[in-house]
Amino acid sequence: MAMCRRPICVAILVLIECALWRPAWAQSALSTEFFRDRPLYEPLLAEPRPARTMLLVPGWSEEFPDSVKEGSRFAWQISLGDELPILTLSNQQSAGVMEKGRWGVGLWIPVSFHVIEDFKDDSAPIVDTDYRFGFMAKFQCGCFENMRLGLRFVPWAHESTHLGDEYTIEAVKDPGFERVNVSYEYWEYGISLEGGGLFNAEDNWTIRHGGLRPWSSDGYYSNHLLGSDVPTLTPSMKNYEPSFGVEYRMREWRGRQTYVSFDVRDKLIYNYHQTTDSPEERQWSWNIQVGRAVPMGTTGTPLKQYFVQVYHGVNPYGQLRSQQDYWSVGLGWVFGL
Amino acid sequence: MAVSDYPGRMILVGFFVQKQEAGTVSQRDQFSQELFDKFNDHILAACSQAMPPVAPSPRVRASLAVMAQNAPGGSNAVKARRAVQAYLTFRGF
Numbered sequence: 001m002a003m004c005r006r007p008i009c010v011a012i013l014v015l016i017e018c019a020l021w022r023p024a025w026a027q028s029a030l031s032t033e034f035f036r037d038r039p040l041y042e043p044l045l046a047e048p049r050p051a052r053t054m055l056l057v058p059g060w061s062e063e064f065p066d067s068v069k070e071g072s073r074f075a076w077q078i079s080l081g082d083e084l085p086i087l088t089l090s091n092q093q094s095a096g097v098m099e100k101g102r103w104g105v106g107l108w109i110p111v112s113f114h115v116i117e118d119f120k121d122d123s124a125p126i127v128d129t130d131y132r133f134g135f136m137a138k139f140q141c142g143c144f145e146n147m148r149l150g151l152r153f154v155p156w157a158h159e160s161t162h163l164g165d166e167y168t169i170e171a172v173k174d175p176g177f178e179r180v181n182v183s184y185e186y187w188e189y190g191i192s193l194e195g196g197g198l199f200n201a202e203d204n205w206t207i208r209h210g211g212l213r214p215w216s217s218d219g220y221y222s223n224h225l226l227g228s229d230v231p232t233l234t235p236s237m238k239n240y241e242p243s244f245g246v247e248y249r250m251r252e253w254r255g256r257q258t259y260v261s262f263d264v265r266d267k268l269i270y271n272y273h274q275t276t277d278s279p280e281e282r283q284w285s286w287n288i289q290v291g292r293a294v295p296m297g298t299t300g301t302p303l304k305q306y307f308v309q310v311y312h313g314v315n316p317y318g319q320l321r322s323q324q325d326y327w328s329v330g331l332g333w334v335f336g337l
Numbered sequence: 338m339a340v341s342d343y344p345g346r347m348i349l350v351g352f353f354v355q356k357q358e359a360g361t362v363s364q365r366d367q368f369s370q371e372l373f374d375k376f377n378d379h380i381l382a383a384c385s386q387a388m389p390p391v392a393p394s395p396r397v398r399a400s401l402a403v404m405a406q407n408a409p410g411g412s413n414a415v416k417a418r419r420a421v422q423a424y425l426t427f428r429g430f
Contacts, residue, residue: 028367033356093368094406095355099375196412204411249411257411297416298409 028091028102037085039097039296040104040140041150041192044208044245045305045334046261046289048316049132051081051110052334056309059330064118064127064315065323066171073120075127077330081112083136096297097194098148103141110136110157116317118167126164128317133158150192156215158185161318180233180272180319181222188212200251204296208245208263220270221319234274238282242266249293256292259307263287267314270322283324285313289332305334341366341373343399348372351403372402379417380405387425397424 043050054077061075088106090098098104114130134157140150161182163171171177190210198205214220219236243265249257264286271280291307298304308331315326348369352360360368380401384391393401404420405413 029361029363031364092371093352093360093364094371094375096406099371102371202412202415252411252415295409295411295415297407 029093031088031090031093033088035085036088037083038088038090038095038104038106040088040106041138041152041190043083044206044247044261044263045259045291045293045307046245046247046263046287046309048263048265048285048287048311049112049114049130050079051083051112051132052079053081053336054079055333055335056328056330057333059328061116061118061328062315062323062326064167065320066167066174066177067118068121068170071120073118075116075118075120075328077328078115078117079112081110081132084109084111098140098142100142100145103139103143105137105139108136108138110134110154114317117164121167121170123166125166125170127167128161128163128320130159130161130318132160144195146197147193147195150190150194152188152190152192152210154186154188156185156187159183163318163320178233178272179226180270181224181226182220182270182319182321183222184214184216184218184220186212186214198248202251204247204249204257206245206247208243208247210243210245210265212241212243214239220268220321221272233272236268236270236280237274238268238280241268252295256294258292259290261289265313267316268321269314269324270319272322281324283314285311285316287311291332293334299337302335302337303333304336305332307332307334339373339377341369341377342395343369343373343402344396345369347396347399347403351399351406354403354407369399372399372406375413376402376405376417376420379414380421383418383421387421387430391425391428391430393424400424 056077059076061073063071086107088104090104092098092102111133116127118125118127134154137153140148143149192208194206196204219239223231223233223235245263247261249259264284266282267285269281269283274280289307289309291305293305294301310329312327314321315323348365352365352368380398384393401420401424405416408416408419410416
């Protein structure tokens with residue numbers, strides 16, 4: 001538990017330090033705003049579980065562990081969500097990213113739903129739905145001449161995952177099928193450096209590092225099957241999930257910026273029955289997007305991005321995270337206000 | 338660091354567009370200085386490249402800065418250039 005608290009303390013101290021820091025020339029009033037958004041730490045476009053509204057259709061996917069029909073399949077993915085702004089505090093009055101010498105900090109409530117539906121098996125079953133919500137503090141400062149530092153800290157969040165009923169009806173025909181309760185609370189941090197002018201005066205780049213860890217020593221899932229109180233499952237142990245990401249947006253052309261965004265994270269392959277011969281393992285799981293996005297500050301254009309996405313690694317959905325070398329690919333569409 | 342010379346009325350418009358309120362004098366002064374720091378040099382650069390070059394007054398620069406503040410773009414230069422292009426179109430260039 002002490003290990004879990006250390007990053008929280010560091011994050012809080014950094015936030016306080018940055019909030020108190022004020023250069024002599026920046027004689028500015030604090031702007032406190034409720035329920036207004038500020039772009040302090042926007043999710044990386046290739047982040048696999050962002051709180052945003054995204055469709056991946058048409059999409060294709062690797063066969064799932066309990067699929068009836070063999071082989072890859074047409075499977076679309078839907079994410080619905082948003083980061084709900086609660087309170088922001090900044091020494092910058094004007095909207096937008098933090099300029100040099102300015103900082104902003106705030107509290108958000110991220111809420112999101114993530115669904116994947118299989119169109120190959122009979123009745124086109126919803127395979128899995130994951131729900132996430134929590135509390136999130138974000139910070140950004142124009143601490144450097146042409147670069148911004150951003151921090152994201154989620155002190156508490158919850159993820160609840162649910163296999164689809166039609167998928168489960170078919171899966172239970174296999175005597176070896178187990179319905180695992182993947183549900184946990186976690187904390188998460190992120191560090192971001194953002195800037196522009198890498199190859200020309202109008203491009204944008206982002207470098208990210210983050211990490212996630214469940215609060216409970218039980219890990220990511222219950223040690224008993226759903227509908228049973230008997231502990232038959234071995235808890236997850238290698239629970240820390242580090243991530244890294246990079247993103248590059250080119251010069252705007254015809255109202256959008258072509259971009260490439262890449263996220264990689266060392267994900268745990270859930271092993272519900274660990275033994276010395278079959279220990280827990282991890283797999284670096286990566287997600288890449290290449291597409292076109294509206295520039296920051298665009299309003300009145302609901303379609304924010306369209307892109308090609310390729311994912312490879314641990315299946316990101318619920319108890320299917322026991323599946324390694326999973327892949328999915330598709331055309332993505334992000335909508336927003 | 339240069340001090341903003343933007344007229345208060347245009348800054349009131351920009352402040353109100355963003356926050357739907359008048360704000361205090363110090364808030365608007367700060368807002369004015371922030372817009373000046375973000376966009377003024379870019380506005381002057383874009384205007385100087387027009388054919389013929391344009392020497393915008395403080396009132397015009399202020400309105401261009403407010404437009405740039407509400408323009409899309411990955412950088413302040415892009416936003417300012419978009420605002421100036423709209424202004425030049427308006428002027429019939």
